[in-house]
Amino acid sequence: MSKAMTENGNAGEGIKRPPMEPTLWEKSRPGARGVLPPGVDPDTVTGRIPKELLRGAPPPLPELSELEVVRHFTRLSHLSRGVDTHFYPLGSCTMKYNPKVMDRIPEIPGFRDLHPRTDEEGMQGLLEALSLCEESLGALLGMEAVTLAPAAGAHGELAGILIARQYFDAKGDRERTEILIPDSAHGTNPASAAMGGFTVRVVASGSDGGVDLSALEKALSPRTAMVMMTVPNTLGLFEKNISTMVEKVHQSGALLYMDGANFNAFMGVLRPGDLGFDIVHINTHKTLATPHGGGGPGSGPVGVRKTLEPFLPSPRIRKEGGRFRLESPATSIGPLRSFLGSTLVLLRALGYMKMLGGEGLRQVAVHALLNANYLRALLDGVLPRTGEGLCAHEFVLSARDLASRGLHASDLAKEILDAGYYAPTISFPLIVPEALMIEPTETESKETLDKFARDFRTIVEKAMNAPDSVKKAPRLTPVARPDEVGAARDPVLTDPGSL
Ligand SMILES: Cc1ncc(COP(=O)(O)O)c(C=O)c1O
Known part of the structure; x- marks a missing residue:
């Protein structure tokens, strides 16, 4: 977290940004604790640890019920985007679905x-x-x-x-x-x-x-x-x-x-x-x-x-x-x-x-190529593409024409978050100005790619016609536009209230 990441409240255009939830420290209540099954004495657990290795006093941790802790971390996991929850076309990184088996x-x-x-x-x-x-x-x-x-x-x-x-x-x-x-x-x-x-x-x-x-x-x-x-x-x-x-x-x-x-x-x-x-x-x-x-x-x-x-x-x-x-x-x-x-x-x-066996592994590659070329074809003409002909497993578009609207690839990426996706890789490779690198991967369905292409088109049209609105994205996340340099150079990794 950085000091810059405290944005909250009104997201503009009548949208109320989801609130920043209290931290575990703020929620802490003396005496609150998780469930201990009947018959389990915490001292019998610590009793197995040699005395000289035991703490003199319990660590200063927030005190919460088990349910509060479960809800806290489940909610945090949903603030982030993952392949198990969202389409994640992050070029170069291949965020494909891995079978749980x-x-x-x-x-x-x-x-x-x-x-x-x-x-x-x-x-x-x-x-x-x-x-x-x-x-x-x-x-x-x-x-x-x-x-x-x-x-x-x-x-x-x-x-x-x-x-x-x-x-x-x-x-x-x-x-x-x-x-x-x-x-x-x-x-x-x-x-x-x-x-x-x-x-x-x-x-x-x-x-x-x-x-x-x-x-x-x-x-x-x-x-x-x-x-x-x-x-x-x-x-x-x-x-x-x-x-x-x-x-x-x-x-x-x-x-x-x-x-x-x-x-x-x-x-x-x-x-x-x-x-x-x-x-x-x-x-x-x-x-x-x-x-x-x-x-x-x-x-x-x-x-x-x-x-x-x-x-x-x-x-x-x-x-x-x-x-x-x-x-x-x-x-x-x-x-x-x-x-x-x-x-x-x-x-x-x-x-x-x-x-998968030999043929199954070949099919992985065939579908990675098919999905990327299908999505690339759906997005033809939306933004200029680098390279000609068929692509491999990913392709690169350039948002350079949006400069005249005062927008960068990063602005499109923020708007894409509001549309319910993880954003493509931006500003890489460096040889393409305002690059957006899109990799659908082999595990996505045609329906997902069709919907993403429609939404992407709408977002680029919005960027052309209402650039000021795109500058306000994302609206649906608790934090919109953190100071990225500050977050990297001056990170605050603990809650000051806990110290
Ligand atoms: C082409 C290529 N080479 C190398 C790497 C680096 O791999 P790693 O992040 O596992 O170090 C990546 C990661 O995305 C990559 O796409």
């Missing part, structure tokens, strides 16, 4: 109750499941080896970059200090490359939204360690010249990395390994029905060619004589994180792959 897998006691320090013999089942996950991903990606260690997509990128560095070091090639990244790549790519100690060189896109081949050729040199490409790129386009690019990059002695975070756009249809990529990461939370988890723990498995396998993070899972064991090869880049990765997330991903 997947959440049953990490609840299997043999997985759930396993202590991370259990020895190899005590976790044969988990090692077998993870090994199967590596194998299934390897088959989907067309890659000979896979690591499940990275905890997110960007962490997968860092892993890939460290693997590339180790590969060139092992060859004694210390000249390759640069990584080339198209300007249509995801923003985490240059950040990961810089974190991995490389110099980033940006390659411009051509007018069709694809990488400019002559710019790439000019940039390639004996200093190039790797070219990192986001596929599909952030304009929601597949590169038309991938084969030529692969050839040119390999001729220069560099490696080719695919940011395949959005593998849901082509899984089961195309394999990065077959295209000629050397390293690829995917985001299981965008592709394989695992939770986004508010920044983690997630998973960003990385697949590599056989020649790069020795450098994968440790430990590696090995199968010998029907038993699984862990190994840390001397050539490895070393551990990337604690233990074996986000295992309960990976088990969900494995369950999803096994549930």
